Amino acid sequence: MCFRAMPTYKLYYFNRTAVGEGIHLLLGYGDQEFEECRLKKEDWPALKPLMPFGQVPVLEIDGKQYAQSTAIARYLGRKYGLAGKDIEEDFQIDQIIEFYNDIRNRASATFHETDKNIKARIQEDNEKNHYPFMLKRLDEIITKNYGHMALGKLTWADFVFAGMYDCLKLLLHISDLDKKYPSFKKLQEKVLTIPEVKAFREKNP
């Protein structure tokens, strides 16, 4: 008789939600036990070179390291039946995630600008020339997909968005985001109230 040990999962990330949170929610959905390795800022310089790309989140499965938040989410999504049924459907998920990443990257770069005056200038440009189009388009797409990011049903992209949304609001720094684009908050709530996700979050507050 042959026993196969359960695989060991470890998630390395800082003590915050941000891009690591979608991975948490996916692991919760998959009812996957894992060890939480919250990194301290003072330990990071020593740990950085040990990570595949000098970044976290990193998911370790039986000692093998999986890096880059979107790649990890896609991998877990395919594992848990949250991907498309063919390459055309997977493409639908991938394109919306890449568009969402464009928004997140823009907001993140602006948020982390250290010069106050420059930050104000970039934020003004974003609010005038970029965010209205991008956020409206994303809102329309989610609405058209019955409250999901793609395929009109639950996919791993929903977990990525839901996990990041609170942080995204902070990065975007736009008032009344929930009201202006009502599909966003609804999508987050939809994911957070999935029974497996809800149970996971109650156990891991």
Added chain:
Amino acid sequence: MCFRAMPTYKLYYFNRTAVGEGIHLLLGYGDQEFEECRLKKEDWPALKPLMPFGQVPVLEIDGKQYAQSTAIARYLGRKYGLAGKDIEEDFQIDQIIEFYNDIRNRASATFHETDKNIKARIQEDNEKNHYPFMLKRLDEIITKNYGHMALGKLTWADFVFAGMYDCLKLLLHISDLDKKYPSFKKLQEKVLTIPEVKAFREKNP
């Protein structure tokens, strides 16, 4: 008897290489006939709202629009047998592409900064605190993969890198990039000398 018409491909992009070029090279590798729709700057404001995310490149297959450069490249890669054999192998490709995109996004944001002083400050920070680690790591990974981005063999990620490399050099603005990280230029040459790609480029200079 039933005849199936050849699918019609159209590629929409500006008159430059950049992130559209990897898609070109993949279409060349797949020996796919396609119509080239080079957009003029003055037409863009009218065309922007018609594109899925207000961006190009967009690949249109039988009237269906495929957007976002990495998503398109992944889709074509899977179509042409240039992806992994399972989700673990696909993950290897996805994580390196996402890391490469981190480098490209950083370089692009810096390049497009309009204030000279700020640009110089960011470039200095990049050259001191980011590029050396990131580019060295990328160089090591390509070297470890026998001159490829992932899996030790040709994948769609190689086409993305090869198509963008000339433009990436411009964006990074680092002297002697070819010499400092010799795997980069070699990888580009490896892709450009694939017989199908070479023939395509000779036909479409």
